[in-house]
Amino acid sequence: MLTGGGDCAGLNPALKWVVKTAMDERLEWERGIRYEVMGIRDGWKGLANVDPATWNSAGYISPLNPDDVRTWDRYGGTMLGTSRFSPYDPKNNCPELVRENIERLGLDAVIAIGGDGTLAIATRMSREGVNVIGIPKTIDKDLPETDYTLGYETAQNVIVEEVDRLRTTAGSHKRIFVVETMGRTAGWLALEGGEACGAYIILIPEHPFSMDRVNELVSEGRRSGTRYEIILVAEGAKPKGGTEVVKREGVDSFGHKALGGIGAYIAREIEKGTKLETRSVNLSHLQRGGAPCAYDRRMGRYFGIAAIDLIVKKKFGNMVCVHSGKISSCPLENIYGKLNLVDTATLYDTDRYNGRRSILINGKKKNASRIKPHKK
Ligand code: F6P
Secondary structure, X not given: OEEOOXXXXXXXXXXXXXXXXXXXXXXXXXHOOOOOEEEEOOOHHHHHHOEOOOXXXXXXXXXXXXXHHOOHHHOOOOOOOOOOOOOOOOOOOOHHHHHHHHHHHOOOOEEEEEOXXXXXXXXXXXXXXOOEEEEXXXXXXXXXXXXXXXXXXXXXXXXXXXHHHHHHHHHHHOOEXXXXXXXXXXXXXXXXXXXXXXXXXXXXXOOOEOHHHHHXXXXXXXXXXXXXEEEEEEOOOOEOOOOOOEEEEEEOOOOOEEEOOHHHHHXXXXXXXXXXXXXXXXXXXXXXXXXXXXXXXXXXXXXXXXXXXXXXXXXXXXXXXEEOOEEXXXXXHHXXXXXXXXXXXXXXXXXOOEEOOOOOOOOOOOOHHHOOOOOO
């Protein structure tokens, strides 16, 4: 098994339950098969760099047993290490070497835990004959075919906790705080994090925003007597007709841009447009850190167990997933090159830049802010 892409909370619980389920003695007896589990270091890079002749010479692969992983579910990050290494990146160009190493090491199957980049590699490996199982993880929750991706709830909790902290300082100084969350193409973290912490404005990549409208809403808030405002913005959000703000040019091995800075841009524009004191905070990698919350520990457990069930059934080329609380699986091909984005028609108020305030009614949307209040 390997973990690839950005780390997050929830990876270690999944790793623990892969090992515990694969090596459970009672299950071994029932299944009539004994499994060994190898931990591969640093994602797909480990399978490219390992030397099958000397095995774990460079520490890229090591056997794991239930005793090794007993306490792993309490910890954030990944005990196996991770990387954004792609064998298909022309810079590396080594899918053949990876396949050869898998064979020479005698690995019957590879469990790849990751997001769109890691699982795209898994899909291509599967097409080329490798027995692969995927486990979805990403704090962005942008993978299709599953209601949940490991790490998301812990990241949500970070957002809520940090915004709670900002509220006291924002209120004391009558300031506006623009809080930047992760979320390259999908606005789930900002939208649902903003809904959970009661943000006044939420800006997501799926709906380019108008800076004038943001300033109008901020001024309206002040006129109605608020002392401060919290604005949440996903790193991938952009102004109408504009582009994403990047930390540096270029893309990584997974083809991802290094996004960051939209929060600071919006803060500057609000100060310019409203003359109200505004600060920005980028929650950045804090959202990926810390111990997994209860939900990530539980989902890591279920996904880890389900991955072994798929191997027992020889259902390779699949990813474990969850739908309406039920754990199931889907072909990796179904997620290849696709993203799960926020449906702005049903979940987002494109006028007030926030979560919708009707959930059970799907009727024609009225523009509440444009309706004049009744005269007293
Ligand atoms: O894991 C996905 C993600 O959280 C994105 O939202 C973000 O753009 C990216 O990771 C940043 O990761 P890194 O700094 O590790 O490249």
